[in-house]
Structure formats: structure tokens, C-alpha cells
Amino acid sequence: MCLAMPALIVELIDNNRAVIELGGVQKTISTLLVNDVKVGDYVIIHVGYALSKLDELEAQKTLRLFEDIAK
Amino acid sequence: MKYINEFRDHTIAEAFAQEIAAQVLKNRLYHLMEFCGGHTHTIYRYGLPSLLPPNIKMVHGPGCPVCVLPIARVDYAIALAKQPKVILSSYADMLRVPGSHQQSLMHAKAQGADVRMIYSVDDALQIALRSPDREVVFFAIGFETTTPPTAAAILMARQQKLKNFSVFCNHVLTPVAMRSLLSQTSDDIHLDGFIGPAHVSIIVGSQAYQSVADDYSKPIVISGFEPLDVLQSILMLVKLINENKHGVYNQFTRAVSPQGNQKSQAMMQQVFELRNQFEWRGLGWIAKSALKINAAYQNFDAELRFPITVNSSEEHRACECPAILRGAKNPLDCKLFSVVCTPANPLGACMVSSEGACAAYYSYVTNQKMKNHHENKR
Numbered sequence: 001m002c003l004a005m006p007a008l009i010v011e012l013i014d015n016n017r018a019v020i021e022l023g024g025v026q027k028t029i030s031t032l033l034v035n036d037v038k039v040g041d042y043v044i045i046h047v048g049y050a051l052s053k054l055d056e057l058e059a060q061k062t063l064r065l066f067e068d069i070a071k
Numbered sequence: 072m073k074y075i076n077e078f079r080d081h082t083i084a085e086a087f088a089q090e091i092a093a094q095v096l097k098n099r100l101y102h103l104m105e106f107c108g109g110h111t112h113t114i115y116r117y118g119l120p121s122l123l124p125p126n127i128k129m130v131h132g133p134g135c136p137v138c139v140l141p142i143a144r145v146d147y148a149i150a151l152a153k154q155p156k157v158i159l160s161s162y163a164d165m166l167r168v169p170g171s172h173q174q175s176l177m178h179a180k181a182q183g184a185d186v187r188m189i190y191s192v193d194d195a196l197q198i199a200l201r202s203p204d205r206e207v208v209f210f211a212i213g214f215e216t217t218t219p220p221t222a223a224a225i226l227m228a229r230q231q232k233l234k235n236f237s238v239f240c241n242h243v244l245t246p247v248a249m250r251s252l253l254s255q256t257s258d259d260i261h262l263d264g265f266i267g268p269a270h271v272s273i274i275v276g277s278q279a280y281q282s283v284a285d286d287y288s289k290p291i292v293i294s295g296f297e298p299l300d301v302l303q304s305i306l307m308l309v310k311l312i313n314e315n316k317h318g319v320y321n322q323f324t325r326a327v328s329p330q331g332n333q334k335s336q337a338m339m340q341q342v343f344e345l346r347n348q349f350e351w352r353g354l355g356w357i358a359k360s361a362l363k364i365n366a367a368y369q370n371f372d373a374e375l376r377f378p379i380t381v382n383s384s385e386e387h388r389a390c391e392c393p394a395i396l397r398g399a400k401n402p403l404d405c406k407l408f409s410v411v412c413t414p415a416n417p418l419g420a421c422m423v424s425s426e427g428a429c430a431a432y433y434s435y436v437t438n439q440k441m442k443n444h445h446e447n448k449r
Binding site: 004005006008022023029030032033034035042044046047048049051052054055056058059061062063065066067069070 | 072073074075077078080082083086087090162190191192193194216217219220223269270273274295299300303306322324325326332334335338
């Protein structure tokens with residue numbers, strides 16, 4: 001129920017809506033709950049709404065920590 | 072899929088497993104509660120228990136909004152669906168949850184009620200716009216992840232002056248529930264730390280749990296939903312417990328900030344207020360743990376538009392959902408599990424919900440493990 005997925009913004013429709021793409025599927029969602037999203041941003045989507053932008057720098061940092069563990 | 076696959080890498084999972092095994096103290100038990108049903112599913116779907124040393128005990132929490140909704144509220148939703156002119160719109164999860172006498176919204180639909188499954192609350196608004204002669208009621212459930220979309224929909228309904236849209240509000244709150252769990256000290260549950268919710272935390276911020284962590288001296292690690300996130304969080308918890316540290320720590324830094332999504336918080340405050348108390352399956356009545364629509368937006372409140380008295384509700388007598396939600400029992404302890412209660416024929420919410428512990432066990436726990444569990448209990 002509270003599960004959400006990171007999806008790529010491929011198009012902005014108006015102030016409140018965007019088209020996202022995830023796993024090859026495109027869907028129109030609401031951007032009412034977030035500020036300043038652009039095409040190319042990743043957002044976390046839940047029940048048709050973007051809840052936040054994914055911070056790609058932080059994602060890379062986390063992935064590097066994972067690599068450190070594997071060494 | 073980007074930002075998903077990299078967080079499921081199995082070589083790294085094994086590296087985490089080794090590091091966790093190296094860090095656990097030999098004679099110590101670690102009782103870790105994953106609050107969120109979504110985390111329960113990740114743990115079982117990716118076989119994480121087989122990667123963890125035996126001194127780590129995962130305790131399943133009540134973070135499944137479908138599971139914690141008491142039967143009386145399901146009965147109310149079914150009664151709403153049967154009102155004349157009503158279109159009851161609901162997220163998919165709730166449609167098969169049994170209310171009293173094992174009746175669900177799907178049964179009501181089969182009997183002629185207009186029950187519609189929707190993906191987003193915006194779909195319910197669209198139905199209301201297209202059907203001005205019908206009364207559209209949206210069955211709102213969920214923790215703080217799902218509450219802002221409901222608030223947004225009510226604000227849009229106000230803006231569009233919709234007269235035929237209302238919300239049956241059952242939104243519940245996470246930090247309060249954690250506090251209630253910790254305060255219900257009993258012999259059957261012991262908790263050393265929490266894996267904190269991922270997406271609830273995007274909305275409320277990691278700071279929201281600080282007072283719970285401080286007051287009960289527990290470590291809470293906010294974790295992403297992918298298996299490597301959970302493993303990293305478990306490693307962090309083991310180290311914190313070893314060092315007797317408490318407080319809130321954030322593993323899900325790519326999406327969670329200390330203050331959370333303030334735009335969402337503002338919308339929620341504009342539309343909702345706290346209920347004095349609310350009944351939770353498994354946890355009982357908890358003060359200030361749930362939301363209702365406030366006076367300014369009361370014309371969108373389905374409970375005011377359709378006041379219905381629901382007779383006292385009946386759980387299935389042998390259903391162990393309440394104990395499972397408290398972390399006191401696990402699905403394999405329920406006599407009905409996989410014998411009579413299955414995803415095709417669910418007797419309780421924990422088996423229906425995509426985040427329920429019983430559904431997770433049914434899908435992912437092997438027969439061998441079930442046998443081992445029952446043998447260990449003798």
C-alpha cells in the first residue's frame with residue numbers, strides 16, 4: 001500500500017502533472033506534492049503522485065558504500 | 072530499472088551477510104522490528120532471513136494500513152457502498168479484506184453495490200466529475216505516505232466545487248504507533264531496534280521519530296525498500312545496539328530528509344485534524360493516532376454525509392492477525408495459515424494485503440521452513 005517506486009520524468013504536462021516512465025511503461029502522475037521537477041529527474045511515485053525527487057548524488061554515495069562492503 | 076536493480080545485487084548482499092555475521096556478538100540476541108509491511112515483504116521475497124545469523128530475530132510490525140484497520144471500519148465501508156446512488160471507490164488492497172461474517176467489498180459488489188477499484192484518488196475525482204448524479208465516496212486508508220494525495224484531492228474537490236465527492240477517512244500515523252508498541256511492555260515482545268519506514272519518512276522526515284527513539288532509548292534506522300537497503304540498515308542497527316546507542320539514523324538518504332516533504336505536511340494540516348482516539352487491530356485504541364477531516368472541509372467527510380451505525384464487529388475467532396501485528400506471533404503460529412486461510416480465500420487482512428505478514432510468508436516461506444518452525448516449537 002505504501003510502496004512506491006523511483007521513476008524517470010520524461011515529460012512535463014502543466015504545473016501539476018508529468019509523464020513518468022518506469023520499466024518501459026509510461027504514466028501520467030501528479031506533481032502537486034513536489035517542487036521544481038524537471039525532465040530527467042527521478043521521482044518516487046505512489047498512488048499516482050510524486051512524493052519526492054530522488055537525490056542522485058546520495059544514491060551514488062549509497063551505492064559506493066555497498067561497493068566498499070563487497071571489497 | 073535504474074535505482075532499483077543496483078540495490079538488489081546479490082554479490083553485495085552476500086558481502087553484507089558476512090559483515091553482519093562478523094559484527095554480531097556471540098551470546099547476544101537482536102530483536103529487530105521492521106515496522107513497515109513493505110519491509111516484511113522485501114525481507115521474505117529476497118530470502119534475507121537465510122542470510123542473517125540466528126541471533127538476529129526479525130519481528131514484524133503493524134505498518135500495514137490495510138491490516139490494522141479494524142473490521143468495524145470495513146463494515147462501515149460496505150454499508151456506504153450499499154447506500155443509494157453511492158459509488159464506493161477504493162484502492163485494490165481493501166476490496167478483498169473480510170469484514171464481519173467474512174463479507175468484503177467484492178462480495179458487496181457481487182450483490183449489486185457499485186464498488187470501483189482505483190489506482191489513484193484522482194481517479195475517484197474523475198468519476199465524480201463524470202457522474203454528477205451519483206455520490207462518489209473514496210475509501211481513504213494509509214499511513215502518512217498515502218495521506219497527502221487524499222489531502223490534495225480534497226483541496227481539488229473544493230476548488231472545483233464538487234458537490235458529489237466525499238472521503239471516508241481512515242488515515243493513521245506512524246510515530247504514535249511506534250510509541251504505542253513500545254509502551255505496551257509485555258512478556259511476549261522485546262525490541263532492541265527498528266527498521267524505520269521508507270516512504271512514510273519521505274513525507275514526515277527522519278526527525279519525526281526522534282522523541283520516540285529518545286524516550287525509549289532505541290535505535291531507529293530509516294531504510295529504503297530494496298534488499299541491500301534493508302541489509303545495510305540491519306548492519307547499522309547491529310553496530311548501534313552493540314554500542315548501546317539510540318536515536319534516529321537515515322540509511323535512505325537518497326529520498327528522506329530530516330524535515331520531510333513540507334508541502335505535503337502543510338496540505339495535510341490544512342485538511343485534517345487528529346481524532347481523539349482510533350481503534351487499531353492488534354494494538355487496541357490509541358489516542359491521537361489517526362486523522363479525520365477538519366471542520367473547514369467537513370462537507371467532504373463521508374461519515375458526516377452518511378452517518379451509519381455499525382454493529383459491533385466480529386473477527387474470525389481463530390485469526391491471529393492481532394497478535395501478528397503486535398509482533399507477538401508470527402504467521403506460522405496461526406492455526407488457519409495456509410490451511411484454510413490463503414490468498415485465494417483470505418480470512419484476515421494480513422493474508423489479503425500486499426504488505427501483510429501472512430501474505431509474505433505464504434508467497435515466500437518454503438514448506439521446509441514451515442516444518443522447521445513447527446518442530447522448533449515442540
